Every structure is written in structure tokens, then in C-alpha cells.
Amino acid sequence: MxxxxxxxxxxxxxxxxxxxxxxxxxxxxxxxxxxxxxxxxxxxxxxxxxxxxxxxxxxxxxxxxxxxxxxxxxxxxxxxxxxxxxxxxxxxxxxxxxxxxxxxxxxxxxxxxxxxxxxxxxxxxxxxxxxxxxxxxxxxxxxxxxxxxxxxxxxxxxxxxxxxxxxxxxxxxxxxxxxxxxxxxxxxxxxxxxxxxxxxxxxxxxxxxxxxxxxxxxxxxxxxxxxxxxxxxxxxxxxxxxxxxxxxRNARIYAEIIGYHTCGSGAHVSQSCKNSMAECFRQALADARIQAEDVDYINAHATATIHGDREEAEAIREVFGGLIPVSSLKGYMGHTLGASGAIELIASLIMMEKGCIYPTRNLESVSPDCDGILHVKKKLNKEINIIFKNAFAFGGINASIVCKKLI
CATH class of the missing domain: 3.40.47.10 (Thiolase/Chalcone synthase)
Structure with missing residues (x-):
């Protein structure tokens, strides 16, 4: 391919x-x-x-x-x-x-x-x-x-x-x-x-x-x-x-897309499902032919709903453990809905280029039901070679994409 x-x-x-x-x-x-x-x-x-x-x-x-x-x-x-x-x-x-x-x-x-x-x-x-x-x-x-x-x-x-x-x-x-x-x-x-x-x-x-x-x-x-x-x-x-x-064309290259997956939960029309999220993560990793520990940064969907954030945090914890930095950009510009996956992926590519991860704005006290993953609460300087970006939608729709820096 x-x-x-x-x-x-x-x-x-x-x-x-x-x-x-x-x-x-x-x-x-x-x-x-x-x-x-x-x-x-x-x-x-x-x-x-x-x-x-x-x-x-x-x-x-x-x-x-x-x-x-x-x-x-x-x-x-x-x-x-x-x-x-x-x-x-x-x-x-x-x-x-x-x-x-x-x-x-x-x-x-x-x-x-x-x-x-x-x-x-x-x-x-x-x-x-x-x-x-x-x-x-x-x-x-x-x-x-x-x-x-x-x-x-x-x-x-x-x-x-x-x-x-x-x-x-x-x-x-x-x-x-x-x-x-x-x-x-x-x-x-x-x-x-x-x-x-x-x-x-x-x-x-x-x-x-x-x-x-x-x-x-x-x-x-x-x-x-x-x-x-x-x-x-x-x-x-x-x-x-x-x-x-x-x-x-001698084009400037921000990153290579190395993996992608989308799937449905078949569970509930308005409630996120950690099991289908986790499966989406695993399939995207498999498509990228990498292991969970190879990921340097996870840009979470995390819209600040009670149920959605909890399910995503639990799915991240299950697949990636608690050592990979995670942040959400919704606190800066709200949820841009159909545009959010692209806008936030673009921001993640710039973070990769700069070698830093911007924190989750308004995250002051991590909710106990969202604990167990590595939340970024202040700007983190870090080399990023692989980004994992999530997006979820009502109807049980999950999507994850994996991007890698060309070295």
C-alpha cells in the first residue's frame, strides 16, 4: 500500500x-x-x-x-x-x-x-x-x-x-x-x-x-x-x-499517517462505551503496526461530559496504561463538533513540531473516575514522534488516527 x-x-x-x-x-x-x-x-x-x-x-x-x-x-x-x-x-x-x-x-x-x-x-x-x-x-x-x-x-x-x-x-x-x-x-x-x-x-x-x-x-x-x-x-x-x-514536489511534511480505525459500539445511542473505544484503539494500533507503548502523546476527545470522559479515560487506561501523556483541547475552544477531529489533530501536529504538549485547560482536580492515566496539567516539553488522536460521536461511533513524525 x-x-x-x-x-x-x-x-x-x-x-x-x-x-x-x-x-x-x-x-x-x-x-x-x-x-x-x-x-x-x-x-x-x-x-x-x-x-x-x-x-x-x-x-x-x-x-x-x-x-x-x-x-x-x-x-x-x-x-x-x-x-x-x-x-x-x-x-x-x-x-x-x-x-x-x-x-x-x-x-x-x-x-x-x-x-x-x-x-x-x-x-x-x-x-x-x-x-x-x-x-x-x-x-x-x-x-x-x-x-x-x-x-x-x-x-x-x-x-x-x-x-x-x-x-x-x-x-x-x-x-x-x-x-x-x-x-x-x-x-x-x-x-x-x-x-x-x-x-x-x-x-x-x-x-x-x-x-x-x-x-x-x-x-x-x-x-x-x-x-x-x-x-x-x-x-x-x-x-x-x-x-x-x-x-x-519537495513538499514540507508534517507527519505520516500510519494507522486508522473507526467502529461502532452497538450499545447505546447516546452513551459512550469504553469497550468499543478500547477496541478502536487496538485496531488503530494494529493498523499502524505499533505497540501501545510506542505512542508519545494521546490527544483525547474528552468533551467534559460526565459519562464520556469517564469512558474514554477507562479505555485509555485499559489499552495504554498510565504512562503516556494525555490532554484535551476542549477547554480552550469548546467542542467544535464536526470540525473538532481535524482542528485538534492540526494542533497536535504543531505540538509534535514544537516538542511540547499543551495542558488540559480547566483541569484543576482530576475526577476519581478519570484517574489512572497521565493527565497533562501544565505545559510539558517532550519529544513527540507518534500522536494518537481520538474522536467519538453519539450513536456509538468511534474513530482513532495515528500519526508519526518523519525522522
Whole structure:
């Protein structure tokens, strides 16, 4: 099989409009969590905090392209622009049919969906809608709009697995390249923030509700006082490329993807399952042909839900033991849902490059049910050769990817 490397990265996150801004915020220990004005008008919505990203420079995208894009598609195009520029890949490769695009999300643009229904349903009147609204609302809106914008004629796919979407997109791209079906693939995820998104998690008792007046203190992954997740938004895009193809271009290589696995739990629609998580870990390690002790850093999914953090910690402890550093990035920028796997993998690649691990923000006192693994509570300088990244989603969906530094 072909080897697969990462040669370009791009991100729009709650911490800033590019990768440098995001990493600067993490380095400073910043919180992007804010009290969301106007959310209190929704009766019954208990979580009033979120992690918004700024929409900057959207008019740089021509209106003829932008009119089919909701907020999340604009984020995706901006992140993809960054990844393409970072990789230095030429337009003739992008339009050759040998470069694909796989971008996932939970749904189509939540903002656009809400706007559509608010205009149509009260008076059952379709005359208030534009034809372009449809393209903002479909579940493949991000993948479709990025592919159209850049003229991509290779494989175009959209993963829709909620919080595992971006990591499944990277895994699918990895498989396409190692099987020789594409030379390169733009992979990642996107999401936009809207009170209806927070409400979906709120009614499942999954959101943080106790820190509405102290937003910087939540979410609290693995912490004894954690009380749920905080929704965020943005997009993370990685350019995956066949190794020899990258070498011929003299491309910068961030890391090689050496293993991936995704599986279901078949156990519960909304509760994580440590057994299926552990099996996902083992299969990803087997695909990478490494042992658990070879991993230098685990970037946890850890959204700060009571059940999810406990199950992930127990699965990590079972497979990896307690000697491999573990941290979560949700305390800095909330849970960017369908974008989170890509955004957090990008941050992990920068940690690998810098030789450091950033701590789990807001982790003050490790919860007894999350103990037994090596939590990073302050910045740790460490050589990182192998990263293990997790993502989990409602419906019992698990995904893990393994990346190795090229030495």
C-alpha cells in the first residue's frame, strides 16, 4: 500500500482565523468561551455559553460562489485555502482528477437551516426563500462548496458522523490514497454555532449549565467539577498526500499517517462505551503496526461530559496504561463538533513540531473516575514522534488516527 503524509494544514477556530492564531491562543492558555447574547430568549435552554469563531474576509470569496455557502462552508473554504497555500500545491494538481475532497459535519449549516424554517414554516410560504438556501442546508454543503470553489474533479465525499466527522474524513482520505485511488485529498470538518445546536445537546443533558456567569471556567475535561460540553464552531482542513508524490514536489511534511480505525459500539445511542473505544484503539494500533507503548502523546476527545470522559479515560487506561501523556483541547475552544477531529489533530501536529504538549485547560482536580492515566496539567516539553488522536460521536461511533513524525 502507498504511504500517506500530511503536507498542508488550515484552520478557522474560536481562537482565531488561522493556525498561528489558534496556537498562539493555546500557548497563552486563552479561553474562547463566551456568554452568548440572545440565547436566553429560548425557553428551557440552560447552556448560555458558546465558543464562536469570527467570520473574517468572507467577501474575498466572490459572491457567485459565496451565495451557495452558509457560515460553515465559508469557514471550510477559508481553511482549505490555508491548507492549499501551506502545501504549495499547484492548480493543475487540484483540478487533475487525482485530488479529492472529503469534509464532514453534523448537519448542513445550522444557521441556514434555522433561517430557512423560520421564513417558510410560520405562513407555509416558500416565496421568501432563495434557491441558493438549499445548497447551504444540505449535509454535504462544506465538501460540495469547497470542491466547486477550487475546481476539484476527484472524489468528493461528505462524512456525517457528528463529532467524529472530521476524523472519519481524514481516515477515508487516508484509505483512498493508500489504495492508489487518489494522489492527494483535502480532508477535514466544519460546523457553525447556533442556539439550536446547543439546544440539541442541552435536551440530552450533555451541555455545561453551571458556568453561564463564568464562561472561562468551562468546559472542564476530566475534572471533578465538569458538567458538560460547550459548543463551538469553525473548520479544520488537512491536505493528505501520497508520500512519493509529496517528495517529487519537495513538499514540507508534517507527519505520516500510519494507522486508522473507526467502529461502532452497538450499545447505546447516546452513551459512550469504553469497550468499543478500547477496541478502536487496538485496531488503530494494529493498523499502524505499533505497540501501545510506542505512542508519545494521546490527544483525547474528552468533551467534559460526565459519562464520556469517564469512558474514554477507562479505555485509555485499559489499552495504554498510565504512562503516556494525555490532554484535551476542549477547554480552550469548546467542542467544535464536526470540525473538532481535524482542528485538534492540526494542533497536535504543531505540538509534535514544537516538542511540547499543551495542558488540559480547566483541569484543576482530576475526577476519581478519570484517574489512572497521565493527565497533562501544565505545559510539558517532550519529544513527540507518534500522536494518537481520538474522536467519538453519539450513536456509538468511534474513530482513532495515528500519526508519526518523519525522522
Amino acid at each position: 502507498n504511504r500517506v503524509v500530511i503536507t498542508g494544514i488550515g484552520a478557522v477556530s474560536p481562537l482565531g482565523a488561522d493556525v498561528d492564531a489558534m496556537m498562539h491562543g493555546i500557548e497563552l492558555g486563552k479561553s474562547a468561551i463566551r456568554h452568548m447574547d440572545g440565547w436566553d430568549r429560548y425557553t428551557g435552554l440552560k447552556c448560555l455559553v458558546g465558543a464562536p469563531a469570527q467570520l473574517i474576509g468572507e467577501k474575498e470569496i466572490p459572491r457567485t460562489s459565496r451565495r451557495s455557502m452558509g457560515r460553515m462552508s465559508i469557514f471550510s473554504v477559508q481553511a482549505a485555502k490555508q491548507a492549499i497555500a501551506d502545501a504549495g500545491i499547484k492548480n493543475e494538481i487540484i483540478t487533475s482528477g487525482r485530488l479529492g475532497c472529503i469534509i464532514g459535519s453534523t448537519t448542513g449549516s445550522a444557521e441556514s437551516l434555522n433561517d430557512t424554517f423560520e421564513k417558510m414554516l410560520p405562513e407555509k410560504d416558500l416565496t421568501k426563500l432563495t434557491s441558493m438556501k438549499f445548497f447551504q442546508c444540505v449535509s454535504h454543503t462544506a465538501a460540495m462548496n469547497v470542491a466547486q470553489y477550487f475546481g476539484i474533479t476527484g472524489c468528493v465525499m461528505a462524512t456525517s458522523a457528528a463529532c467524529a466527522s472530521a476524523l472519519q474524513a481524514a481516515g477515508a482520505g487516508y484509505d483512498l490514497i493508500r489504495l492508489g485511488k487518489q494522489d492527494a485529498v483535502l480532508c477535514g470538518g466544519a460546523e457553525d454555532l447556533h442556539p439550536t445546536v446547543a439546544a440539541s445537546f442541552d435536551i440530552l443533558f450533555a451541555t455545561s449549565t453551571g458556568y453561564n456567569n463564568e464562561p472561562e471556567k468551562t468546559p472542564r475535561p476530566f475534572d471533578a467539577k465538569r458538567d458538560g460540553l460547550v459548543c463551538g464552531e469553525g473548520s479544520g482542513i488537512l491536505l493528505l498526500e501520497e508520500y512519493e508524490h509529496a517528495l517529487k
